[in-house]
Amino acid sequence: MPGPTRWTRRGSGAAARDRGLGAAVGRGKAAERGGAREDGGGQGAAERAAAEAEVLQRRWPDPATVLMTALGPGSRLWERTQGHPDALTVRLGSADQLAADGGLLVAAPVTVDLRQCGSLGLAGPRARVAGLARSVVAQLAALHSPAALEIVLISGEERLTEWSWLGWLPQLQPMRGQDCRLLLAYDGEQATARTDELTRRLEDGPLGPGWASASPAAAAAAAARHVGPRTVVVVDGAPGPAALHDTLARLAASGSAAGIHLLCLTEAPAASPLSPLPMSYEAACAASAAFAASGVAAVLSGDVATGLQIVHADGDGATSGIAGVTGVSGITGATGATTTVTVDAVSAAWAERFARALAPLRPAASAQGGAFGGSDGPPTVPLPDSARLLDELGLARATPASLLARWAAAADEAPAGGRALAVLGAGPRGALAVDLAADGPHALIEGTAGTGKTELLRSFAASLAAAERPDRLELILIDGAGAGAGAGEGLRVCTDLPHVSTHLAATDPVRMREFAQALSSELKRRAELLDRLDFTAWHARPHHGDGGGEGRSDGAADPGGTPGAPGAGSARVVAPRPPGDVDPPPSDTLHTLNLRTQRTAGAATTRSRPFLPRLVVLVDDFDALVAPALGSPGRPAAGSVVRALEAIARDGARLGVHLVVASGRPDRTADTVAVERAGLRIVLDPRPLNPAHPARHGEAERPDTAPAASPRSVTPTPAAAAAPGGDPAPGRGRLFRPQDAGGTPFQAGRVTGRIPRTATQRPTVVPLEWRRMGDPPARRPLRELGNGPTDLALLASALQRAAQSADAPTAPALI
Numbered sequence: 070m071p072g073p074t075r076w077t078r079r080g081s082g083a084a085a086r087d088r089g090l091g092a093a094v095g096r097g098k099a100a101e102r103g104g105a106r107e108d109g110g111g112q113g114a115a116e117r118a119a120a121e122a123e124v125l126q127r128r129w130p131d132p133a134t135v136l137m138t139a140l141g142p143g144s145r146l147w148e149r150t151q152g153h154p155d156a157l158t159v160r161l162g163s164a165d166q167l168a169a170d171g172g173l174l175v176a177a178p179v180t181v182d183l184r185q186c187g188s189l190g191l192a193g194p195r196a197r198v199a200g201l202a203r204s205v206v207a208q209l210a211a212l213h214s215p216a217a218l219e220i221v222l223i224s225g226e227e228r229l230t231e232w233s234w235l236g237w238l239p240q241l242q243p244m245r246g247q248d249c250r251l252l253l254a255y256d257g258e259q260a261t262a263r264t265d266e267l268t269r270r271l272e273d274g275p276l277g278p279g280w281a282s283a284s285p286a287a288a289a290a291a292a293a294r295h296v297g298p299r300t301v302v303v304v305d306g307a308p309g310p311a312a313l314h315d316t317l318a319r320l321a322a323s324g325s326a327a328g329i330h331l332l333c334l335t336e337a338p339a340a341s342p343l344s345p346l347p348m349s350y351e352a353a354c355a356a357s358a359a360f361a362a363s364g365v366a367a368v369l370s371g372d373v374a375t376g377l378q379i380v381h382a383d384g385d386g387a388t389s390g391i392a393g394v395t396g397v398s399g400i401t402g403a404t405g406a407t408t409t410v411t412v413d414a415v416s417a418a419w420a421e422r423f424a425r426a427l428a429p430l431r432p433a434a435s436a437q438g439g440a441f442g443g444s445d446g447p448p449t450v451p452l453p454d455s456a457r458l459l460d461e462l463g464l465a466r467a468t469p470a471s472l473l474a475r476w477a478a479a480a481d482e483a484p485a486g487g488r489a490l491a492v493l494g495a496g497p498r499g500a501l502a503v504d505l506a507a508d509g510p511h512a513l514i515e516g517t518a519g520t521g522k523t524e525l526l527r528s529f530a531a532s533l534a535a536a537e538r539p540d541r542l543e544l545i546l547i548d549g550a551g552a553g554a555g556a557g558e559g560l561r562v563c564t565d566l567p568h569v570s571t572h573l574a575a576t577d578p579v580r581m582r583e584f585a586q587a588l589s590s591e592l593k594r595r596a597e598l599l600d601r602l603d604f605t606a607w608h609a610r611p612h613h614g615d616g617g618g619e620g621r622s623d624g625a626a627d628p629g630g631t632p633g634a635p636g637a638g639s640a641r642v643v644a645p646r647p648p649g650d651v652d653p654p655p656s657d658t659l660h661t662l663n664l665r666t667q668r669t670a671g672a673a674t675t676r677s678r679p680f681l682p683r684l685v686v687l688v689d690d691f692d693a694l695v696a697p698a699l700g701s702p703g704r705p706a707a708g709s710v711v712r713a714l715e716a717i718a719r720d721g722a723r724l725g726v727h728l729v730v731a732s733g734r735p736d737r738t739a740d741t742v743a744v745e746r747a748g749l750r751i752v753l754d755p756r757p758l759n760p761a762h763p764a765r766h767g768e769a770e771r772p773d774t775a776p777a778a779s780p781r782s783v784t785p786t787p788a789a790a791a792a793p794g795g796d797p798a799p800g801r802g803r804l805f806r807p808q809d810a811g812g813t814p815f816q817a818g819r820v821t822g823r824i825p826r827t828a829t830q831r832p833t834v835v836p837l838e839w840r841r842m843g844d845p846p847a848r849r850p851l852r853e854l855g856n857g858p859t860d861l862a863l864l865a866s867a868l869q870r871a872a873q874s875a876d877a878p879t880a881p882a883l884i
């Protein structure tokens with residue numbers, strides 16, 4: 070950090086002279102001087118100078134123009150996009166300046182480019198420095214959109230009212246997944262949260278974890294290369310311990326390497342004969358370490374502190390001008406002595422009016438590209454510790470009517486053949502969904518023991534079922550470990566879903582072989598039926614007799630109808646699958662509704678078209694099928710089941726058959742076709758992405774660096790078993806789509822939890838206090854009904870009733 074004694078002032082050789090006259094008077098004097106110059110220099114130079122001054126005024130608008138821009142809103146609103154030549158350049162005031170050709174630029178703007186100076190300190194008597202700071206922040210907010218600039222305030226409770234106008238600015242909304250309502254800090258805890266968020270970005274930036282000790286040259290070089298949105302942090306009397314002040318000082322010195330610029334306010338006597346500039350500057354440095362570390366400082370001057378002098382922290386600008394500062398070199402007065410700058414300042418009422426005008430404005434969606442989060446869509450939010458699938462599905466109160474509406478919408482929107490859409494849970498931008506038809510065709514879930522694979526498969530099944538009618542989507546469930554007596558049969562609870570035609574537990578070799586054979590026959594049947602078409606094309610093709618594609622005719626016109634318009638003939642008639650035994654349904658609900666009776670040959674044969682729903686086969690403990698334990702009952706037949714599944718992996722895409730497998734031992738399954746052909750990969754791993762920061766907020770934004778989160782490998786680690794700082798959080802994972810190397814983090818939605826007491830979704834009322842806006846938002850605690858039904862049971866029951874009223878039968882069981 071440069072010492073306070075190494076300073077350079079710009080703008081005055083006579084600090085005693087306080088212009089303090091306001092712009093109008095200043096302009097009058099300047100005009101006189103300009104007139105004198107005209108006599109000697111000719112009219113042409115004066116006119117050129119006037120025109121040049123006007124251009125400069127337009128380029129760096131004064132406070133009046135800034136306010137009009139917000140109130141309009143004017144065409145200049147948020148004009149400074151990333152890469153704009155004047156981005157992050159703020160006007161501090163105005164001064165008469167000499168043009169290159171000798172003309173006088175009257176009251177031309179004096180500006181500081183934060184990109185070049187890194188951070189800017191503002192020092193002076195409190196009331197005056199606050200007025201200047203308001204003007205600077207308002208310029209930034211008017212000229213830079215929230216997509217290009219975020220503004221953070223770190224202050225103390227004593228400034229609560231003073232900065233309350235910031236609450237209206239859209240730039241204070243958290244856009245990088247910060248865990249707060251607004252980017253504010255009024256106490257030590259909030260200030261620590263904000264500085265943690267900022268320092269993380271530096272650690273992840275070009276200087277890496279050693280950013281704090283990087284040389285000024287390295288920081289400046291990294292800052293020059295920075296692309297992307299910027300952050301201006303207003304530091305005004307930061308609360309908290311000394312360590313926080315040190316961090317702020319380091320941020321002031323090196324933050325620009327990651328696009329972070331501090332605006333540090335501090336109270337100091339105005340530079341005047343009583344307190345010469347060096348003394349005022351040093352007083353300010355002593356009061357604030359962040360101020361001292363700022364690349365450039367503006368110290369108010371004069372008896373009434375309406376002047377301004379600019380100090381460069383390392384003194385390099387002494388002879389050659391200060392990099393990033395315009396308007397102060399060559400300043401001259403009538404006597405030829407350098408003059409002070411007349412400071413820009415606005416009142417609190419001005420700022421309030423300005424900020425309220427911006428409050429309702431948001432950047433157009435087209436302007437958001439490349440902003441925080443890097444892509445279109447809503448801003449990122451931190452992932453919750455747990456998520457309820459039904460909430461993520463938007464089915465908090467799953468009712469048959471809501472499901473019927475969903476299915477009807479699917480018939481309208483989905484491509485021919487229907488969709489296989491599954492919401493996995495909460496993602497950084499809301500519910501995270503995958504479409505097996507579009508993104509798959511197959512999916513792989515990997516994770517060590519207890520990471521939530523079985524639960525995710527259940528949620529996968531439940532969510533697929535909520536998205537499509539049972540006659541358009543069939544589910545087959547396989548418990549690969551199949552230890553018997555319920556153990557290892559984690560998917561059995563899903564057999565209540567009306568879409569499930571068959572459940573196989575790998576316990577009985579005879580049944581397993583039958584199943585494998587039936588599955589292979591089903592593939593063959595589909596291949597024959599489709600002929601050379603693929604599944605979607607087959608459903609889209611015009612049918613003889615009805616003139617329309619099946620995909621549209623079923624359900625679109627009549628959501629309650631049977632798939633395939635009755636009476637339509639198929640080019641090739643293939644016998645529908647014969648009904649077979651199914652595992653005895655464990656559920657009372659199922660018995661009550663007796664939906665399985667619909668899976669009779671009668672139900673199938675009344676359809677004039679062959680029954681061809683999309684089929685998803687979900688397999689838990691796939692590794693146990695690939696490498697069955699010695700002595701496990703299913704071992705002799707496991708190979709036949711695996712071969713049938715591999716046939717799906719190879720040919721399923723064309724046949725409308727998808728595979729979703731979960732493996733706890735990737736080392737055993739890595740070479741299987743099922744794994745190789747999985748377009749969607751999900752890695753469950755409860756560890757924080759960077760163990761050095763267990764409690765990171767906004768990890769959703771982080772690029773993936775942890776080797777265990779690679780889409781191809783899961784390595785059991787002790788850290789996986791227990792996330793530091795608390796219990797392990799099962800269900801935390803990352804989804805890797807093709808061409809998505811970093812993956813998308815998510816918290817898997819739980820579906821076997823008990824229905825929460827709050828399932829009725831009463832509104833929650835939370836008092837919002839300005840001083841608490843920097844806290845994490847209040848979240849409604851999820852309290853489950855201790856002995857109530859599970860969400861899965863609630864959903865299954867609603868699905869059954871919906872299927873019944875839609876007359877949408879399930880496919881006959883495979884065996």
Ligand SMILES: Nc1ncnc2c1ncn2[C@@H]1O[C@H](COP(=O)(O)OP(=O)(O)OP(=O)(O)O)[C@@H](O)[C@H]1O
Pocket residue numbers: 455456516517518519520521522523524525733799800801816817818819
């Ligand atoms: N998304 C989730 N939210 C909350 N709890 C979960 C979630 N997923 C799983 N759990 C809980 O974590 C525990 C382990 O889950 P699960 O059995 O699904 O893990 P697994 O990876 O299949 O384990 P194993 O490989 O040992 O079978 C269970 O108690 C389950 O209720």
